[in-house]
Amino acid sequence: MKETMTDKWAQLDVAMSASSLKTIKERFAEDKDRAAKYTLEAAGWMLDYSKNRIDEKVMKALVKLAKESNLKEEIEKMFTGKKINATEGRAVLHTALRNLNKADKVKVDGKDVLKDVRKVLDQMGDFSDKVRQGKWKGFAGKRIKNVVNIGIGGSDLGPVMANIALTPYTKRNMKFFFVSNVDSTHLAETLRAVKANETLFIIASKTFTTQETMSNALAAKDWFLAEAKKAGLKKADAEAAVAKHFVAVSTAAKEVAAFGIDTKNMFGFWDWVGGRYSLPSAIGLSLMLAIGRNNYKKLLKGYYKMDRHFRTARFERNMPVILALLGILYHNGYGAESYCVLPYDQYLSRFPAYLQQMDMESNGKCVDKDGNGVEYSTGPIEWGEPGTNGQHSFYQLIHQGTHLIPCDFIGCCKTHNPIGDLHDKLMANLFAQTEALAFGKTAEECAAEGVEKKLIPFKTFEGNKPTNTLLCDQLTPETLGALVALYEHKVFVQGVIWNVYSYDQWGVQLGKVLAKGVLTDLTAKKPALKHDSSTNQLIVRYRKAVGR
Numbered sequence: 001m002k003e004t005m006t007d008k009w010a011q012l013d014v015a016m017s018a019s020s021l022k023t024i025k026e027r028f029a030e031d032k033d034r035a036a037k038y039t040l041e042a043a044g045w046m047l048d049y050s051k052n053r054i055d056e057k058v059m060k061a062l063v064k065l066a067k068e069s070n071l072k073e074e075i076e077k078m079f080t081g082k083k084i085n086a087t088e089g090r091a092v093l094h095t096a097l098r099n100l101n102k103a104d105k106v107k108v109d110g111k112d113v114l115k116d117v118r119k120v121l122d123q124m125g126d127f128s129d130k131v132r133q134g135k136w137k138g139f140a141g142k143r144i145k146n147v148v149n150i151g152i153g154g155s156d157l158g159p160v161m162a163n164i165a166l167t168p169y170t171k172r173n174m175k176f177f178f179v180s181n182v183d184s185t186h187l188a189e190t191l192r193a194v195k196a197n198e199t200l201f202i203i204a205s206k207t208f209t210t211q212e213t214m215s216n217a218l219a220a221k222d223w224f225l226a227e228a229k230k231a232g233l234k235k236a237d238a239e240a241a242v243a244k245h246f247v248a249v250s251t252a253a254k255e256v257a258a259f260g261i262d263t264k265n266m267f268g269f270w271d272w273v274g275g276r277y278s279l280p281s282a283i284g285l286s287l288m289l290a291i292g293r294n295n296y297k298k299l300l301k302g303y304y305k306m307d308r309h310f311r312t313a314r315f316e317r318n319m320p321v322i323l324a325l326l327g328i329l330y331h332n333g334y335g336a337e338s339y340c341v342l343p344y345d346q347y348l349s350r351f352p353a354y355l356q357q358m359d360m361e362s363n364g365k366c367v368d369k370d371g372n373g374v375e376y377s378t379g380p381i382e383w384g385e386p387g388t389n390g391q392h393s394f395y396q397l398i399h400q401g402t403h404l405i406p407c408d409f410i411g412c413c414k415t416h417n418p419i420g421d422l423h424d425k426l427m428a429n430l431f432a433q434t435e436a437l438a439f440g441k442t443a444e445e446c447a448a449e450g451v452e453k454k455l456i457p458f459k460t461f462e463g464n465k466p467t468n469t470l471l472c473d474q475l476t477p478e479t480l481g482a483l484v485a486l487y488e489h490k491v492f493v494q495g496v497i498w499n500v501y502s503y504d505q506w507g508v509q510l511g512k513v514l515a516k517g518v519l520t521d522l523t524a525k526k527p528a529l530k531h532d533s534s535t536n537q538l539i540v541r542y543r544k545a546v547g548r
Contacts, residue, residue: 008068009332012061016333019058023464024051024438042319043305043482048469051438052326052406053334062325063315069497071315078492079311081108081272085503086369092503093270094277094488098303098481108272120268124285125293127247127265131200132171132292139228139241140197148177148190149286150220151204152212153357154275155249156180159204159286161354162279162299165347165480168416170290178286179220182212187219196227201246202286206269208248208255211512221246221260249282274503276358277488280481295477302481310489320489323468326406327490328497330466331380336404338381342390343410344430345475351410352384355487362491364507365500378498388429399437399461406466409434410483414474430469437465523548 028034028050038050077084081091096106096113105112130136134143149159160178163170170176177190201220205213224245228238242260250256251268267282279287280300288296306320315321330336341352363379385393398405411430415423440463446456470486472479495502521527521539529536 008065012058012065012329012333015055015057015061016329019053019055022055024053024466025440025463027055028439040317040319040322042309042313043302043485044472044479045319045482045486046471047319047322048471049322049326051434052329052466052468053464054326054329058329059316059325062329063321065328065497066315066321066325066493069499071321071493071496074496075311075492079106079307081106081113085272085274085501087501087504087506088271090503091272092274092277093272094274094280095303095307097273097280098300098307098485100301100304113270113272116268116270120282124267124282124288125296127267128285128288128293128296131289132174136200136244138197138199138244139233139237140231142198144200145173145198146175146177146194147200147202147286147289148179148194148220149202149204150179150213150216151202151249151283152180152210154278155204155210155213155283157276157350157354157357158279158283161348161350162284162287162480162484163290164350165475166287166291166295166299166477167347169292169295169477171292174290176286176290179216180212182215184219187216191220191223196224196245197231199224199245200289202249203246203259203261204249204283204285206249206251206271208250208252208259211515217246217259247285249285276361279484291477298477299481302476302478302483303485304481305478306482306485306489310485320486321493323408323486324490324493324497326466326468327380327494330404330406332376334404335377336380336406337377338383338403338405340390340398340405340407341382341384341410342386342407342433343384344387344426345410345412345415346386347416347475348410349386351483352382352386354484355384356382358487359491361505361508362502363495363498363500365498365502368499369501374498374500376498378494378500387426391429391433395433398465404465406468407434407437408468408470410470412472412475412479416474434467434469436461437463437467439463440465 035048035050039046039048074084078092079095081093083089083091085092091108093106093108093113096117099106099114104114106114131144137143149156156178163176177193179187179190203213203217208214221242224242225238228241229235233241239260243262246259246261247265247267248256248261249267249269253263253266256266257263267285269278269281269283273281280303284296310318310320327339330339341355343351359382360379365378366374368374384390397403398407409430411427440461441459443456443460446459451459492502518535518539521529522542527539529539
C-alpha cells in the first residue's frame with residue numbers, strides 16, 4: 001500500500017503486489033472464463049468488473065478487509081435504525097423510505113417509523129393526483145402547468161437528476177424548473193419562463209431557515225404577489241392566493257404557516273434522512289408530480305430490490321460491496337485520487353453531479369470515528385460527463401495521461417428514442433472504450449499497421465486502465481432507483497472501511513457561518529472589516545463597485 005494503515009490491510013498489500021505483476025490483458029489471455037467469473041446481476045443491473053487489476057487472491061483479500069471492518073454488523077445497524085450518525089445522535093434510515101415490506105417494523109426511539117413514511121407517501125400521492133388531473137387550480141381557476149422546486153444540495157440535486165433521468169415518464173404538458181443557486185440569475189431566468197397563475201412552487205427546506213432556499217423562496221413570493229396584483233387581485237386576496245401556489249417540504253410548521261403556506265400542504269421528513277439521500281422522501285415531491293404516484297412507487301421498488309440485495313447477498317457476490325472494494329483498491333492501493341462516472345445515456349446527464357455530493361460530502365473526512373486524524377486517504381474526487389461527449393473532451397487524459405483514473409461506464413441496452421442506428425453507435429462506443437482502456441495498443445501493433453516509426457510512441461496505448469461496466473435493459477423508474485441505491489451503499493461500505501462517519505457534513509458549516517459576518521460588512525453603512533487583509537480588500541472592492 002502507498003500509505004500506512006492498520007494490520008488488517010497487510011494481506012491485501014501482499015495480494016496486490018503479486019497481482020500487479022500481470023496486466024489486465026495478460027489476465028484475460030490466461031483465463032477464458034474471466035468475464036463470466038467477474039460478472040454479477042442484481043435488481044435489473046449487470047456489473048462486469050472483469051476489466052480490473054484483480055485476481056482471486058486480491059478479491060479474497062478485499063472481502064477479508066470488509067469482514068474485518070465488521071461490515072455485516074454495520075449494515076444491520078443502519079437498516080435497523082441504530083444511531084450510526086453519532087456526531088449528530090441520529091439514525092440513518094433512507095432505506096426505510098423505500099421499504100415495501102408491510103410486515104417490517106423499523107423503530108427509532110421505540111417508534112415504528114414506517115407508518116409515518118407511508119402516511120407521507122400517501123399524502124404526496126393524493127396531492128400529485130390532484131395537480132396532475134387538473135383538480136388543483138391556481139387563483140385564476142387555471143390548472144397548474146409549471147412546477148418550480150426551490151431547494152439546494154440534496155433538496156435540489158436528487159430531484160433535478162431524477163426528473164431528467166425519467167423524462168420519458170413525465171407529464172409532457174407540465175414543465176418543471178429547479179432553482180438552487182442564491183445567484184439572482186437562477187431565479188430570474190426561471191420566473192421569466194412561467195406565469196404566476198399557472199405555477200406551483202415547492203419550497204424544500206427541513207427547517208425553513210436555509211439561507212439560499214429561503215432567500216429564493218421569499219423573492220419568488222414577492223414576484224408572485226406582484227403578478228397577482230397585476231392580474232387584478234387585491235392585496236388580501238393575493239396573499240391568500242399564496243396557499244394555492246406554494247407548498248412546503250419541511251417539518252417547521254410555524255415557519256411554513258408564517259410564510260403563507262397551508263400546513264395541510266406541508267410534506268414532512270425526518271432528521272434521520274440525510275439531504276443527499278432524501279430523493280425517495282418528500283423531497284421527491286416534484287418528481288412524483290412529474291412521473292405520477294405509480295411510477296414513483298416503481299422507483300421505490302428499484303431502491304428496495306437493491307437494498308435487499310445489499311443486505312442479504314454474500315460479499316463475494318454483492319454489487320455495492322464489490323464496487324466499494326474496487327474503489328478502495330485503487331484509491332488506497334494504487335493511489336488513484338479520482339474516479340470517473342460515465343453514463344452512456346443522455347437522460348443520466350446529471351447523474352455524475354448527483355454522485356459528487358453523495359460521495360464527497362459523505363466521505364470527505366480527515367478524522368476517524370474516534371476523532372483522530374486519519375493516516376490514509378479517504379473520499380476520492382468524483383467526476384464525469386455523459387456519453388460520447390467526454391470522448392471528445394477528457395478521455396485523452398484517461399487513455400494516455402499520467403493519472404490512474406478508474407471509470408464506471410453505465411449503459412442501457414434499449415433506448416427510449418430509437419432513431420436509425422444512433423443507439424447502436426452509442427453502445428459501440430461504450431464497449432469499445434472499455435476495451436481500449438483495458439487492452440491498449442502496443443508499439444508492435446502500431447508497427448504492424450504501418451504507423452510511421454517516429455509516430456509510434458504517440459500512438460501507443462499503455463492499456464491496463466481499470467473499468468467497471470454497468471448495464472440494464474432500459475432506464476426506467478425501477479432501474480434508476482436501483483442504480484441510486486447501488487451507489488448509496490457503495491459509499492456506505494467505503495465509509496465503514498475507512499472508519500469515518502459518512503452521514504454528517506460539518507465541513508460545509510464554517511463557510512456559511514462566516515458568510516453572515518461578511519454579508520453584514522457588504523451591506524452596512526460603516527463596515528467593521530475585522531477579517532484578514534485579503535477578505536477586507538475584496539469587501540472594499542465590492543462596495544466600491546456597487547456604490548456603497
